[in-house]
Amino acid sequence: MFDYLTFGLLAQLFINGILFGTMYGLAAIGLSLIFGTMRIIFLSQGAVIILMAYCCYWLFTLFKIDPYLSIPIIGLAAMVLGAGIYQGLFRRAVKMEDKNITLLIAVGLMFLIENLMAVMWTPNPRSISTGYTSSSIPVGGLAISFTRLMGFVMAMLSTAGVTLFLKRTLVGKAVRAASEDIEAARLVGISPHWVNTIAFAIGIGLCGIAGIALSTTYPFDPYFGFIFSLKAMIALALGGLGSVFGALLGGIILGTLESWSSFFISGGWADAVSYGVFLLVLLFKPEGLLVRSVKKV
Amino acid sequence: MKNLKPITSVVLATLLLGLIPFVSDSEKSYLVYFLFLTFCHIVLTQGWNLVAGYTGQVSLGTHAFFALGAYTTAMIWRADLFSWENYYFDPVTMILSGLVPVIFALAIGIPLLSKLHGDYFALGTLGFGEILKVVCIKGGQFTGGPIGIMLPSSVYTTMRPHYWTALFLAFLATGVVYFMTKSRVGLALVAISEDETAASSSGIYILKYKVLAFAISAFLSGLCGSLYAYYLFQVSPEGFLILRWTLYPVLMCVIGGSGTVVGPILGSLLMTAVFTVTSIYLPGIHPIFSGIIIILVMLFMPNGIIRLWKKGV
Amino acid sequence: MENRLLEIKDLHVSYGSVCALWGVSLHVPEGSIVALVGANGAGKSTLLKTIAGMNRPKNGSILFSGKHITGLTPEAVVNAGIAMVPEGRKLFARLTVKENLELGGYIPRARPFIQKSLEQAYELFPLLKTKSNQIAGSMSGGEQQMLAIARSMMSRPTILMLDEPSLGLSPLVVKMMFELVEELNRKGMTILLVEQNIYQALKISHYAYVIKTGKIVLEGKGEQLLSDPEVQNAYLGTME
Numbered sequence: 001m002f003d004y005l006t007f008g009l010l011a012q013l014f015i016n017g018i019l020f021g022t023m024y025g026l027a028a029i030g031l032s033l034i035f036g037t038m039r040i041i042f043l044s045q046g047a048v049i050i051l052m053a054y055c056c057y058w059l060f061t062l063f064k065i066d067p068y069l070s071i072p073i074i075g076l077a078a079m080v081l082g083a084g085i086y087q088g089l090f091r092r093a094v095k096m097e098d099k100n101i102t103l104l105i106a107v108g109l110m111f112l113i114e115n116l117m118a119v120m121w122t123p124n125p126r127s128i129s130t131g132y133t134s135s136s137i138p139v140g141g142l143a144i145s146f147t148r149l150m151g152f153v154m155a156m157l158s159t160a161g162v163t164l165f166l167k168r169t170l171v172g173k174a175v176r177a178a179s180e181d182i183e184a185a186r187l188v189g190i191s192p193h194w195v196n197t198i199a200f201a202i203g204i205g206l207c208g209i210a211g212i213a214l215s216t217t218y219p220f221d222p223y224f225g226f227i228f229s230l231k232a233m234i235a236l237a238l239g240g241l242g243s244v245f246g247a248l249l250g251g252i253i254l255g256t257l258e259s260w261s262s263f264f265i266s267g268g269w270a271d272a273v274s275y276g277v278f279l280l281v282l283l284f285k286p287e288g289l290l291v292r293s294v295k296k297v
Numbered sequence: 298m299k300n301l302k303p304i305t306s307v308v309l310a311t312l313l314l315g316l317i318p319f320v321s322d323s324e325k326s327y328l329v330y331f332l333f334l335t336f337c338h339i340v341l342t343q344g345w346n347l348v349a350g351y352t353g354q355v356s357l358g359t360h361a362f363f364a365l366g367a368y369t370t371a372m373i374w375r376a377d378l379f380s381w382e383n384y385y386f387d388p389v390t391m392i393l394s395g396l397v398p399v400i401f402a403l404a405i406g407i408p409l410l411s412k413l414h415g416d417y418f419a420l421g422t423l424g425f426g427e428i429l430k431v432v433c434i435k436g437g438q439f440t441g442g443p444i445g446i447m448l449p450s451s452v453y454t455t456m457r458p459h460y461w462t463a464l465f466l467a468f469l470a471t472g473v474v475y476f477m478t479k480s481r482v483g484l485a486l487v488a489i490s491e492d493e494t495a496a497s498s499s500g501i502y503i504l505k506y507k508v509l510a511f512a513i514s515a516f517l518s519g520l521c522g523s524l525y526a527y528y529l530f531q532v533s534p535e536g537f538l539i540l541r542w543t544l545y546p547v548l549m550c551v552i553g554g555s556g557t558v559v560g561p562i563l564g565s566l567l568m569t570a571v572f573t574v575t576s577i578y579l580p581g582i583h584p585i586f587s588g589i590i591i592i593l594v595m596l597f598m599p600n601g602i603i604r605l606w607k608k609g610v
Numbered sequence: 611m612e613n614r615l616l617e618i619k620d621l622h623v624s625y626g627s628v629c630a631l632w633g634v635s636l637h638v639p640e641g642s643i644v645a646l647v648g649a650n651g652a653g654k655s656t657l658l659k660t661i662a663g664m665n666r667p668k669n670g671s672i673l674f675s676g677k678h679i680t681g682l683t684p685e686a687v688v689n690a691g692i693a694m695v696p697e698g699r700k701l702f703a704r705l706t707v708k709e710n711l712e713l714g715g716y717i718p719r720a721r722p723f724i725q726k727s728l729e730q731a732y733e734l735f736p737l738l739k740t741k742s743n744q745i746a747g748s749m750s751g752g753e754q755q756m757l758a759i760a761r762s763m764m765s766r767p768t769i770l771m772l773d774e775p776s777l778g779l780s781p782l783v784v785k786m787m788f789e790l791v792e793e794l795n796r797k798g799m800t801i802l803l804v805e806q807n808i809y810q811a812l813k814i815s816h817y818a819y820v821i822k823t824g825k826i827v828l829e830g831k832g833e834q835l836l837s838d839p840e841v842q843n844a845y846l847g848t849m850e
Binding site for chain 2: 041089092093096098100101103104105107108109110111112113114115116118119226227230233234237266268269271272275276278279282283
């Protein structure tokens, strides 16, 4: 009964999974930075990604700006938005003992953004259609969609950028240090607010990139964000906290898993498979599949 | 003797509220519907309060247990499980609708609570809700898919039984929370939310109490779901498995003051009023307000209304 | 009259309703080693943390070079020139030795000199140079303590506060650690040393304070206190 399974089909599913998974990965990297420095579960991540997708859509529809040319505009705007979200919403709450407060603020923000988008742009799904939307690049007998490939390239480049920033710059090192031990970081003179602002700016900046990648490849509606947040959490749980590369890889694993399960079991169930895997990981290996536990000194 | 005062006042208030359907026309007046909704919110809010306010664990799975209760009621009725004449407000059906969520709460609660702290518990319960949603949408004939299960609405005569049942459940939920706080169990729960390590070293078997609180919360949510199924006569993912049923109780509890007995009641009353008014006068955009209110409350009043005048409690 | 680099006046600190320091006054002259000794829980670490800006005092003042630094954030205190080597070292265990050192020079005042400070640190601790790309968490206790001191020196401080530098180290390494403190002092560093290893601390310090349940109970020159019968009975008898 599986005679329709050719190598080509499997490979195509695999590639689609990877390409979509990188978007989860991008969101997961942002979550990982925000969680790492502030222990905030930023559930509004997905909603912000959709907001950015709408920005990309409107820049394209109203001002005829090509989605790929809007990368610097949206990326920068998203970073500013991220810094603003920290300063306006989380700066006060981060200091409080009760971590539920930050979680609930994130939930409130998600609610706000989702419904704001629904009111402003109607709940109807949107998608961007350009001259190259349906073009594809033949690679070894497979057809890879141009826009998805671009999404993949954008994700790879921004991951590399974030990694370089964290490893090579002093501020990036300060972000890593603060994620590890905020008290020790303060004692060497690292201001938590500055580090947190940067973590948020990068995290939301990545939402901008993911939003552009999403808007060029898939139709989206205002309420799609919540599921996206959950998927990013799953990617993060798979990859483990504290590793940029792990988060990306977690996203790719999840994307591949979904791509295959939606083909073999049927579309809607793919979500259940992801959440099932999520629960299993939470139960049996909460530190993440890809992380060897680091001993604390 | 002093402790009897709040009890008597709550009992009196409940009895007085019970008289309202005799005074106000339950079919035409908005008051009865408004109070019905408020009581439902109180049930869910007290359930969440029991877990979050007293053990410090944030559950984001209220809607899942609420829906499980509703689906249980709908399925028993549809399958004619006991070959009875009447399943409408049938106590056995309703209690079973409370117990089914308890089974699930135990199944996911024991592993989640024994391994995970705070953040992961919230995500785990949220993930459970999402799985349930997929199962209900994709469940075919068993769950009725996206349309859900339709119940024979011809049995509906008046709003009165809904009102009284909701009032009773709200009273019950408040009573449970009150009892839990006064008993040894309650002291253990407070100890858990205050300092987990200290509580465990003083010999309290944390997991047992956390799971107990989580299971009771699921029971209350399931009962409320069953009641709401009798009100809507259609049990669908869109009516029950939506995040609203988790977020509203959270919001109401925190606004009123989590970890208190009266706070959730105040919060439910206030927020149901706010949501009702905004949905009448600002249709379409009122969900935006819920978002803004959640954020503002968390930023400026994270301890709730009740603690504003009960400083130091 | 000696130059009072750091001066604490009538400092009261409490955690919630529990009072941890009751009117502590002391001062650290420029170029000296001052030791603060006492039993566990006497309030030594609380005092250092308050100076470093981690605790907010209820009352009293902290002056550094004659300027008020009471209530500043930890970042501002480091930038003013007070570096602290915290108890338990608090290294960034997953970062490399070099990254730890670089972050030591994070504050604006020290940042332009990072390369220079790094060379000086490597000169002082040649071992750290050979291990510069190693993960800090993988080093031995003594090496970690060395790194912690080197990291705090990166901020080019005027005064160095050491919180229990000998804690958890082998006797041989402890000896080296105290020699190191003396060497830093000879090079001109002012040092405020908190220790449970009272004998060693008194031996190398110019002046010392004994703290007990949040109050200074005794003070004097290091050797003087060492020969004080009260100190010998209360602390040293049990220590040696």
